[in-house]
Amino acid sequence: MKLALVSTSLALLLWVSLACADFDGTAVDANLNATARPDHIVLTWSDDPATTQTVSFRTALGVAAGSVVCWQAGKDADEAASQAAAATPFRTAATDQVQGSCLLWTATLTDLEPMTRYSYLVRTEAGRSAAYSFTTGPRPGSPAPFTFLVFGDSQSGAPRNPDYRVWHETVTAAYARNPDARFLMNVGDFVEVGHYYMHWNNWFAAARDVIACIPEMPVQGNHETYVDAEEKTTAKPTYLTAQFRVFANGPEGLGGQTYSFDYGDAHFAVLDSQEDEEAKIAGPVLPKQAAWLADDLTRSAKTWKLVFFHKTPFYNKAARANELLKSVLGPVCESHGVDLVFNGHDHGVSRTYPIKNNRLLSQPGDGTVYYVTGRSGAKTYDDLTRKVWDAFFYDPQDQSCYLTVRIDGPRLTVRAFQADGTPLDSYTIDKKDPSAGTITAAPARFNKTRTVVYGDFLPGQALISKSGSAAQDAQGTWFVDARAFMSYLGGSASYQDGTTWLFLAGKSYAVPSDRARFNSDKVLTISAGAIHDLLGFQYRYDDALNALCFAK
Numbered sequence: 001m002k003l004a005l006v007s008t009s010l011a012l013l014l015w016v017s018l019a020c021a022d023f024d025g026t027a028v029d030a031n032l033n034a035t036a037r038p039d040h041i042v043l044t045w046s047d048d049p050a051t052t053q054t055v056s057f058r059t060a061l062g063v064a065a066g067s068v069v070c071w072q073a074g075k076d077a078d079e080a081a082s083q084a085a086a087a088t089p090f091r092t093a094a095t096d097q098v099q100g101s102c103l104l105w106t107a108t109l110t111d112l113e114p115m116t117r118y119s120y121l122v123r124t125e126a127g128r129s130a131a132y133s134f135t136t137g138p139r140p141g142s143p144a145p146f147t148f149l150v151f152g153d154s155q156s157g158a159p160r161n162p163d164y165r166v167w168h169e170t171v172t173a174a175y176a177r178n179p180d181a182r183f184l185m186n187v188g189d190f191v192e193v194g195h196y197y198m199h200w201n202n203w204f205a206a207a208r209d210v211i212a213c214i215p216e217m218p219v220q221g222n223h224e225t226y227v228d229a230e231e232k233t234t235a236k237p238t239y240l241t242a243q244f245r246v247f248a249n250g251p252e253g254l255g256g257q258t259y260s261f262d263y264g265d266a267h268f269a270v271l272d273s274q275e276d277e278e279a280k281i282a283g284p285v286l287p288k289q290a291a292w293l294a295d296d297l298t299r300s301a302k303t304w305k306l307v308f309f310h311k312t313p314f315y316n317k318a319a320r321a322n323e324l325l326k327s328v329l330g331p332v333c334e335s336h337g338v339d340l341v342f343n344g345h346d347h348g349v350s351r352t353y354p355i356k357n358n359r360l361l362s363q364p365g366d367g368t369v370y371y372v373t374g375r376s377g378a379k380t381y382d383d384l385t386r387k388v389w390d391a392f393f394y395d396p397q398d399q400s401c402y403l404t405v406r407i408d409g410p411r412l413t414v415r416a417f418q419a420d421g422t423p424l425d426s427y428t429i430d431k432k433d434p435s436a437g438t439i440t441a442a443p444a445r446f447n448k449t450r451t452v453v454y455g456d457f458l459p460g461q462a463l464i465s466k467s468g469s470a471a472q473d474a475q476g477t478w479f480v481d482a483r484a485f486m487s488y489l490g491g492s493a494s495y496q497d498g499t500t501w502l503f504l505a506g507k508s509y510a511v512p513s514d515r516a517r518f519n520s521d522k523v524l525t526i527s528a529g530a531i532h533d534l535l536g537f538q539y540r541y542d543d544a545l546n547a548l549c550f551a552k
């Protein structure tokens with residue numbers, strides 16, 4: 001009996017080892033590990049989800065023909081229809097770790113019946129894949145309920161170690177618990193280095209049992225633009241756009257990166273938030289997307305409007321504001337009734353209060369909720385905090401996580417889970433009965449003006465006294481606690497021989513004498529204007545909170 005147990009354990013270990021062997025660090029060869037037999041099978045949509053299905057796969061060079069064979073599930077496979085696939089050569093960039101090539105094949109099945117289960121396989125002259133099944137979407141505008149999955153930041157966390165075991169565990173566990181999920185959204189940073197093919201090879205292997213069965217709709221992250229391990233050089237995310245075929249309805253120059261589609265009674269808009277990485281190589285990307293999004297949302301009459309982009313305007317990571325992103329995309333989403341914005345990038349799970357015009361609100365539907373998805377891969381950050389705009393926050397240090405979104409007529413519920421299924425959060429918007437939604441009481445107005453830096457309240461002495469030397473002086477200038485402000489940034493402030501000095505990152509700044517003062521509590525304060533001029537911070541007074549908010 002004992003021997004049998006040992007034998008079983010060894011067999012299990014061997015199976016796990018073999019099963020993981022192609023996504024935990026496997027190197028790629030000059031064929032990028034592609035063979036004459038098809039693999040990297042992935043479903044996406046590039047046309048109506050109710051009546052079409054796009055299928056993509058990979059082979060080595062030299063394969064002459066590929067096709068997708070499809071038949072209604074449960075019916076005789078002899079009645080299958082065959083759709084020829086088109087091949088596009090793919091070559092790794094000159095900067096990649098491996099120089100190699102393969103063929104990427106795509107076919108779009110058309111004239112399918114809505115809400116119908118189909119089986120399919122892909123084949124070449126050298127072999128065929130296993131058979132998989134998918135279900136077509138509902139007729140446009142259908143109120144039929146459905147669920148989809150959202151994953152954030154599946155990257156390995158190590159540029160030279162493309163280990164996608166955590167992503168594998170997360171995506172397979174989420175799908176196993178939600179076999180009725182119709183598709184998944186991945187909100188960016190699929191891989192650690194977007195122009196290192198080894199990462200993509202292992203990413204596909206890790207997700208293969210899910211993405212061959214439900215469409216994977218991509219949202220591009222900043223890591224998809226990285227050319228080198230040091231993240232010094234960026235390029236268009238060509239590895240991503242070559243491997244995922246999506247709707248071609250976005251603004252010019254952003255094919256595969258910006259697009260929208262309808263599923264049931266919901267509208268999905270996907271944007272590229274990588275202004276920092278792409279503006280220097282391809283020009284600004286945010287302004288033209290804002291115009292496109294405004295038009296796209298205006299034309300949609302769907303009950304639900306959901307927007308996806310990678311970098312979040314409402315961050316959790318220390319000192320990582322996205323003020324430009326917030327100012328360009330936020331007003332478009334909030335003024336066009338977007339219910340939820342799904343983001344990634346910060347690897348935490350967080351949900352804001354409903355927000356409109358910088359106001360934190362309580363009632364679902366009164367503003368846009370920004371949901372940061374958390375990590376589905378191995379990478380964690382150790383400087384995440386709950387910010388003033390967060391109604392929910394969880395730092396997934398211990399486990400990766402995922403979201404489910406259930407839309408049932410006028411009711412939408414988004415839930416967050418740890419990879420082992422432990423529930424983290426549940427938030428409901430009910431458009432028929434708003435009182436049945438999740439009410440999140442927005443922060444009350446503070447009696448005394450608070451200082452907020454990057455969404456964090458300054459502790460202790462940062463509380464600005466309204467007695468004596470007030471927060472606002474006779475000229476209407478705000479003054480804040482200099483030492484608390486600089487300490488938050490990792491610097492310091494001091495008063496020496498009549499001059500106030502700020503020290504930060506090896507630099508020192510002398511504050512003009514009319515912009516620094518001791519208040520009545522003997523606290524050294526400096527004006528908000530000095531903080532702007534010397535350190536580059538923007539600031540605004542939030543009257544609803546009675547807080548002076550700084551970010552840059």
Ligand SMILES: [Fe+2]
Nearest residue numbers: 189221222345
């Ligand atoms: Fe990111």
Ligand SMILES: [Fe+2]
Nearest residue numbers: 153189345346
């Ligand atoms: Fe990331």
